[in-house]
Amino acid sequence: MVVMTEEPLTGGNNAMEVVRVGDTVRRARDAGAAFAARVLAQLESAGYPHAPRHLGIDERGRDILSFVPGTTTDHPARRAPGAYAAGGRMLRELHEATAGHALAAGRECVIHGDPGPFNTIFRQGLPVAFIDWSSCRPGGRLEDLGYMAWTWCILSQGRVPPVEQARHLRELRDGYGAVETVLLLDAMERAQSRIVDAETANVDDPTLAPTRRRHAEAAVA
Template structure:
């Protein structure tokens, strides 16, 4: 079997393509993720790879979904933000009340950024890297998605364009109050900054991992500053 290393997702694990499948090293979230993917397949949720078991090397086997991830609005087609919002809402609605959600609202993806979304011709078609999925609060998931898809202090994206993308994503997801959504965005940004601050000072981690933490802190704090500076505009777009 020819193994082709895959890049584009937001993880540091071994991920390779073998024919029409993806082989992914298992981590702490692998068992729960496999249960989620099997359930989603059973109910026909179309926006996720199918789980096919474990290979001879102890890696998860998933169906390969052709396409690419994105990191800038110019790589996304009109309608992409609303479509992404609907994909996330469908996940939350599909898992609400299920045993996998435990006592929480639903199962959340946990990391539904554009770096963990496969796009085809600029339109999102599937979420990948489900190892962060867990029982949770749907607004936490939406806040992270809204941040990572719509808010960026880098890349020279005009703020009014960012506000429009935020509106489109929120409208695709469904009715969420503007203050609630911005609050969820800031909470996720703050959480990332706080967690990575601990990692950055942990000298038991590798130098590469600490550098990653420093970059994550800079990313989260710069984007949070942008939200604070343009809060009135963002709220107006969401109204």
């Protein structure tokens, strides 16, 4: 009998169990797992290439996902020219692939819900896939794009000049296409406010793991 080694995967903000087993990822299921599996199945049938494939549930009740090789990034220095435009196109293609589908439940589309660079796999500095689909849900395009623009482009640390941050934001906006700047800026502000409100509540939530509560404190700060 072949015994497959489980390799813990880190780098995101989720405290749930996520391990690599061969060419698959095994992820503990949460409240959003069933919907995420349906979304990933729809994306596969639509030919969307920027997401892992849902391969079923293992004997321990964990989701089985295809492993997407690459790394996440936490600083623009780790991203190649064209990365922001490519990321914008990836998000637009997701929204187009789910617009009008039953999974969108009457909203504009299905949104990823957490498309930060920490949930994006890069290869050679360019984005290739979004991972961690547990927050996907019916929603509006600008809700997703505003969050992505904030988390990808706006940095309070890392010594990135504001003029560079603005350039990255314009590139991401143009990569997504067909969005007015003022609407995007408003969406970014709303995204930040949602995160502050949610993470403020998480800081004092005794049901959360200590590592998750520490992340909440850092997110608010």
